[in-house]
Amino acid sequence: MKQYAYYPGCSLESLATSYNLSTLEVAQKLGVDLKEIKDWNCCGATAYFPVDELLAHTLVARNLALAEKDGLSDFVAPCSACYKNAYFTNSYLKKDADLAEHINYALEADGLHVNGTMKIRHLIEVFIEDVGLDEIEKKITHPLKGLRVAPYYGCQLLRPRKDHENVENPQFFENLLSALGAESLDYPSKTRCCGGSLIVTNRKAALDMVQILLQDAVNRKADVIATTCPMCNVNLEVYQNQVNREFGTQYSIPVMYFTQLMGVALGIKPGKLGIGKELVSGEPVLAFAY
Amino acid sequence: MDTELSFNDEIANVMYATHGNPIKDCLQCGTCSGTCPAVEFMDHTPRVIIGLIRAGYKDEVLASNTFWSCASCYHCSVRCPAGIDIADMMYALKRYSMWKGQHQEGLIGPVFSESFVKMIVNSGRSFEPLLAPTYIFKNGPQGLVQEAQTATGLMLKGRMPLLPKKIKGLKKFQNMVRRIIPIGEPS
Amino acid sequence: MTNNTFEPTIIGFTCNWCSYRAADLAGTSRMKYAPNVRLIRMMCSGRLDPTFVLRALSGGADGVMITGCHPGECHYIEQNYKALRRFLLLRRVLTGLGIEPERVKLVWASAAEGARFASETTMFVEEIRKLGPLNWGKSSDQSTDNWSPITDNSPKEALA
């Protein structure tokens, strides 16, 4: 069985514990062997590039170096921002010998060396490409019949795909949801940014961005918004009440990780998937499966 | 020979991995601005910022909140017909303004970035509760109340750990960081 | 080795349609570049016979610069790809002979890229300057009389 170097990232240890739980459950069910990278560090998210570019790349490179040391070929991140960071740093490492030299000089102090040989994957990619939709479909016990899902890709997941995929109107998430038996909606803002870290630094702007996403989902009569990233999830879910206060709206739309939806469809107990930890209850979604 | 760098070149110089980005190729077409989800909150649109950089309006650029309002969503970069990585340039402007210590008053972005960096250097991981106080007060008393409510809600759901995590090889990690930025000698 | 005074001698091969015209354009635009490259005009980079490179290197050149139209823009449709294939194999063989593969360089330059031609030339000259003289011409002095045989077969000293 193929082993993957698993990089959960900081959010999955705190705000997004349910993402971590559901990821591990689903992976196990589908026979995907995720081996957590030992002693990984924060990838710097979006907050590090404003300070020092080289340091930002080095932080990412350290995780890559740790993974390379394990002799695995695929680096898997469930967080889209971590994924994007890893992807870009990795590709620069390959292209730019000078940058690689600088980074390796720093890594040397930590007894590490990076080559840029890892294949950087997002979790959803591993499930769709390596496991395969047919395989997933076979294992489904509780199809999400009639569940109207807004597939929210967010922005960071798509950026590295500019080279090989339609980044403005991708379809892979929709295909996955269909495989789960759900009805995936034509969600116009599926690739629009959720505001990301602006939620900290420019609350007003971020809430505005979140509001558009929520409104579009409501317009399409979505039962749930499915996400692929802890940042998106937190912005859309945790801050719904603040959006309501700001805009005088009444949104109460569940937001779930795609792994949670997969877990439900695969018949894993909701509690094991971290369902119940939301501020906007995910209960209504379960009704479709059971 | 004129040895002074143009503002355009200065900015290009802080874009290392993308080799300065072809910001000179900008057509001023406005695709970036039309695309940007945060544009309403910027005092200058991304296109105008590029125009200002090229025209050498350094002070105007540094006084602008544009790059601190950028969410780094890279949507503009994907669409730009001139192949400019605008999002990367926004990062560069952030770096430049931090480096020069010159940015608009009252912005949370610079404070946030700095405290985030400190936190990572100190622990190797990020940790929300530790981070919060540095910026909450900036949102005013109302912001504090809202934040507290949200935080309590999360805590009750087990989504807010009480203690920060640290990585194990922290000493060596910090030595690594030291090779790039000065963070003081090991204690 | 100090090479402050070392002026490399480089043979450059150009194609009639693109790179030679690029060199012409560099001239008409009065761009300045290092004078160390001496050019030979061929109809196409596809004409490049590895023999030419070997002859140049064995005859005293310190480097060889091969230039042609960009891939996909060859005036003979696709012959520059053939040059590329030979070049890549030639570099491997040269490496086997202990010659730094960097001494042979392949540059694509269109007729409009005078500036590129000039800067690539200067860059190459600097790269070769860094590598130092190749000195093949002198070593391969054929007059056998000045050849001294190895007098002591003990490698201990020779390897020291």
Place this chain on the structure above:
Amino acid sequence: MSEKIGVYVCHCGTNIAGTVDVKGVAEWAAEHLKHRGVVIGREYKFMCSSLGQELVEKDIKELGLTRVIVAACSPHLHEKTFRTACKNAGLNPYLCEMVSIREQVSWVHTDKVAATEKSKAAISGGVERVIHNEPLEPIQVPIHADTLVVGGGIAGIQAALEIADAGYHVCLVEREPSIGGHMAQFDKTFPTLDCAACILTPKMVEIGSHPNITLLTWSEVEKVDGYVGNFKATIRKKASYVNTDTCTGCGICWEKCPKKVVDDVYEAGLGIRKAIYRPFAQAVPKYPVMDVENCTYFKNGKCKACQLFCPTEPNSINFEQKDEILEIQAGNIILATGYDLFDAKRIPQYGYGKLPNVFTSLEFERMCNAAGPTEGRVVLRDMKTAPKSVVIVHCVGSRDENYNKYCSSICCMQSLKFAHLVMERTGAEVYNCYIDIRTPSKDYEEFYKRVLEEGGHFIRGKVAEVTDSARLPEEEGKLIVQVEDTLIGKQRRIPVDMVILSAGIEPRHDAKEVGKLFGIACGASGWYTEKHPKLDPVATMTEGIYIAGCVQGPKDIPASVAQGAAAAARVLGKIQQGVIALEPIKASINETQCSGCRICNGLCPFNAIAFIEDDKVSSINPALCQGCGTCVAACPAGAISGTGFSDQQIIAQIDGLLLKNLEEPVAA
């Protein structure tokens, strides 16, 4: 025989003499290259002047020079000049070589000493090379008087008519059932708004009836053999299942045909046709063709309605018809295969294919056409509602690193035309969103002005996206165009009923393969490469193959017509000459040395190399060989040699450049 070589070093005023010690170089050559055969080394102020040329001529006659070296500007400038001078003095022109010490020395170097040394080396290289030059004679090839024109758009039509009117025979091959190309799809043409059919139809009819033109529609060229003056093309005439000897084009068959098909070609997907069809009423020729992919009979073995109702005697429908393979001879070929429209689906954020009321330019053209699917009414996808507001998006897929980098050059004008037509036919508000308005031709700017006066809105900004996701009440049910109005610095969301995408134009999807068939190359953007972008825009690198119209690059109808005529003029010139002299720079194979390994066989892009099975050796057709030398460099047996750029010449030049000839006399 030892050669007598004259070396001439030019001052070019101060152009060369300013940086190179010209006198020193000339003297050096005379002295140090004496043992190599240099008998005279001269310097002169302007070698290309008539006095300079006379100098060379005089020396040839008086000193009996057998080789000449002129060290001056680039050979691309004056090689011809000095070779002609040699010829005038009775020396074979190919025994003269130029050495560039201006473009490659004096103009690019500043150090006088280094520049002088480099000049010496260059001359030394030239001298060694010229020793090995051989006298060459141009190859004379007779020109077949027929011409093959491929592609029956306006460019091909124009070219064919010019040549046919001059009294020579033309074979016009068109892939579709009718000639006319893209122009036949339009209603009005900018800037004068002539009716396209009115100006195009007479020309099409003329083609159909011209005694000097053989028209082969529904046909494609499959193979081209031979060379300039003597091409042989193999053409597949696809079965149309209609006997054109008896068919009168009455139209009963397609009226009765039960099978409707969406017409992706002529109607741009907006209209339908039948399985047996004539693309449009004015089609030339007038006969229908049967589309077997869609014909019910070919699919299910039942129907034959067309045959049943065909009124001619004998019946014109023939289900047994087979493709025909024709071979034609031609002296010259003109390629005028035009362009494809950029596929707007490649830019998903503009919503084409997803949002129904987003249209492409060609769809819009068809909509405006009185004979089109809406009979000229401008309406939404429901085919009835007229739009009240329309955005026209410029530069769709053009001027964009993500798609095509070039400007498609026609879409600005075409968008202005659209704006005019929308206003004229619906009175709707029209917004043109553009990066730059480019109207660089006669009466084009005036047309822009006219549209401005008519009340068209212009927004300078590239459209970021088109969406149906409403945020405001007035946006409900509309298409919202998101764009920055860069002139006033405002973000705009324009709610409209209809969006027209001015999709750019692209090389034909099969341009590369078709080019290969004819032995010509595509540039980086995919358009065929002309011999010279300014001075020889309709000729190609392959002698005898010309290009005209949009195959060469984006352009409008007037420019396409001009190129069609220009290509025709070039061909007529060739035909008039009767024979053509080819550059004698060619490769040839020594049969004794050739082992028949066939390594060279795949290398020639002009198919000049053939393998002779009987003798088990390869051989090169000199008329096809363009002299690139690739095979010469490739033959492992050393069996291929090239004139003008032989191994000996190049090796000698290398040695000369390295000044090896100074120290040890190279064995002659």
Place this chain on the structure above:
Amino acid sequence: MTTKPKFTMYWAASCGGCEIAVLNTHEKILDVDANFDVVFWPVAMDAKYKDVEAMEDGSILLTLFNGGIRNDENEHIAKLLRQKSKILVSFGSCACEGCIPGLANLSPVDEIVHTAFNTITTDNPNEIYPQTTYDVSEGELHIPKLFPILRPLDQVVDVDYYMPGCPPESHQIAAVIDLVIKVVKGEAELPPKGATIGVGDSTVCDECPRARNVKLIKEFTRIQDIAPVDPTLCILEQGIPCNGPATRSGCNARCPQAGAQCIGCYGPAEGVMDYGARLMTAFASVIDANTPEEIDHILDGIPDPTGQVYRFNLAGSLLKANREAWKRIDKRTQGE
């Protein structure tokens, strides 16, 4: 007896295979004896260098010289035999182009000695190396001194004819001997000086019976890595680097006929300046790829490209030796 023209054959740096090939001409060897006075042939008869030195210049009619020039003894005899012979034939690949001994030019001489006398397989605990002079009770002993690189014969002395092959085919040798005998009898004329004799005028492919087409190679492999090799189709076309296209004909395509690729022992075709260059261009020409990555990937299938294209011809090539080997010479001539 004494009126018979004199014949000599000598081996310098070579394996001895050439001598065997001459003996392999079977009864032809008797013709040699019948028509020539064999005065010097160390492998076949006892003779002293002094005897040769005593001969008159030009008194030997025919010398077949095989082996490259690796040490000062080789050089001495080469010059001696040149001086004494009317016709000096560079015999076999070693003499013509360096052959396998010439591959040692890829290493400096001290490394060669080291490898020969002090590797794992050599039992030499005291690290004893041969010395050029050695004192014994009978006096001073000399062994020949090695040159820094091996040179083919014609880089040392003037050569009249070349007969390549590792070894030359016996039927070709027989033909050449016949020719010389005819010349001696006045029945034939010698070919022009400098000619390569006993060979064909094309390359091995010319004599190879295998079918061939336009070649497009997506992958190179070694012959042991593919099974089975199509016995009728050109080996190169099957992705195995065959040196046949660049190698002079004359061997009757022995190797390809026997199912193996040509390794190139007959050297370059007529007029070719650098054999390796011809092979490089041959292999590069059949590669069916346009991007550097793809091409490099295909080239990875030739693990030792230098050895592949210069197996027999390194010493006779334009560059002649590895740079390291040359560098040692530089040091030496600079008096280090």
